[in-house]
Amino acid sequence: xxxxxxxxxxxxxxxxASLELRCNxxxxxxxxxxxxxxxxxxxxQLLLKYFSGxxxxxxxxxxxxxxxxxxxxxxxxxxxxxxxxxxxxxxAVGARSGGSNYKLTFGKGTxxxxxx
Amino acid sequence: EAGVxxxxxxxxxxxxxxxxxxxxxxxxxxxxxxxxxxxxxxIKFLLHFVKESKxxxxxxxxxxxxxxxxxxxxxxxxxxxxxxxxxxxxxxxxSQVNRGSYxxxxxxxxxLTVT
Numbered sequence: 394x395x396x397x398x399x400x401x402x403x404x405x406x407x408x409x410a411s412l413e414l415r416c417n418x419x420x421x422x423x424x425x426x427x428x429x430x431x432x433x434x435x436x437x438q439l440l441l442k443y444f445s446g447x448x449x450x451x452x453x454x455x456x457x458x459x460x461x462x463x464x465x466x467x468x469x470x471x472x473x474x475x476x477x478x479x480x481x482x483x484x485a486v487g488a489r490s491g492g493s494n495y496k497l498t499f500g501k502g503t504x505x506x507x508x509x
Numbered sequence: 510e511a512g513v514x515x516x517x518x519x520x521x522x523x524x525x526x527x528x529x530x531x532x533x534x535x536x537x538x539x540x541x542x543x544x545x546x547x548x549x550x551x552i553k554f555l556l557h558f559v560k561e562s563k564x565x566x567x568x569x570x571x572x573x574x575x576x577x578x579x580x581x582x583x584x585x586x587x588x589x590x591x592x593x594x595x596x597x598x599x600x601x602x603x604s605q606v607n608r609g610s611y612x613x614x615x616x617x618x619x620x621l622t623v624t
Contacts, residue, residue, distance in 0.1 A: 397551075425611070436513065437552075437600065437615035444611075483552065487611065494540055494604070495611055496565060499552040 395420040395486050399500035406474050407508045414469040414503050416484030425487035425495060426467040428458055431502075432480040440482075443467065454478070479507040511535065513616035515601050521622045527589040530619045534583070534603030541584050542604075542613060543576060547597040555599075558584060591623045 396419045406412055418424055425444050429437040441452025448460040458469045467484060481502045487495035514533045522528050534541050543555040555574070556566040560581035569576070573592070578584040588595050598620050602613040 429615070434617065436617040437602075439612055439614075442612065485552075494557065494559070494564070495613075496542065496554045496557055496568075497544070497552075497613065498554065499544075501551045 395424075395488050395498045397484050397486055397498055397500035399482075399484055399503050401503045402501070403504045403506070405506040405508060408476050409473050412469075412471045412474045412478070412505070414482050414484075414505070416467045416469065416500060417465050418467060418484070418486045419465065420486050420488070424460075424467075426458075426460060427485040427487065427497065428452065428456070428467070428469050429483045429485060429499075430454075430480045431483065437483065440469070474505075474507055476507045476509065479505055481505070513601055513603055513614050515599075515616040515619050517619060518617065519620045519622075521624065522591055523624055524593055525590045527587065528591055528621060530586045530588075530599050530621070532584045532586070532601030532616060534601070535605075535614055538603035538605050538614075539581070540604040540613075541578060542602040543584070543586055544600040544602065545597050546600065546618075547594070552600065555586075588621070591621075593623050596621055596623045 398417045427442045428440040431437050440456050441450045443450045443460045481504050483502045484500045485497040516531045541558040546552040554568040557564045558578045561578050575587045598618040600618045602615045604613045
């Protein structure tokens, strides 16, 4: 069965600093990988996804992630954090759920606090 | 385009009572998913509809949970009778079948508190 590990429950960074959120996955086939963000009172918003091809994926809001098969990792990065990036971040792997559709297995999430 | 909506946003019920959660997917989305996040744990898959058919209900915790999607539009998730361990945030998501992007669009969730 697939699983996702986000080893950091809570991270605090200063505004303008760089950010890296870690994600490791376990999946028996080629993984479909996702990063979602949830701001307070909001639903989960997709930041970026990896299905195939270039292992460095660009997303919205200046985020990027790199798929490293050898390390079973899909870490999320941003070069300069803004105060509005404070939120909870979820890494997920997609597994087939009938036909060509996928159900998501999530990590426990990383809560990001941004200091001014 | 309206996003995924869920109602109510918050529900507080007593153990043994019944609660029905509703999800309205994005118009035209055939796929509808339910997920749940129990406090301190990860978000977990409950089930997946394609139109009105249950495609995968492997994540449903027990037979106290009943999901329906009559007519292939909105969906309801009924918990009867509710237990303390059912407390958590219930998310609904929808996606379109033939776009190839497989992106699931999530609603804001319903926070269920069972006392």
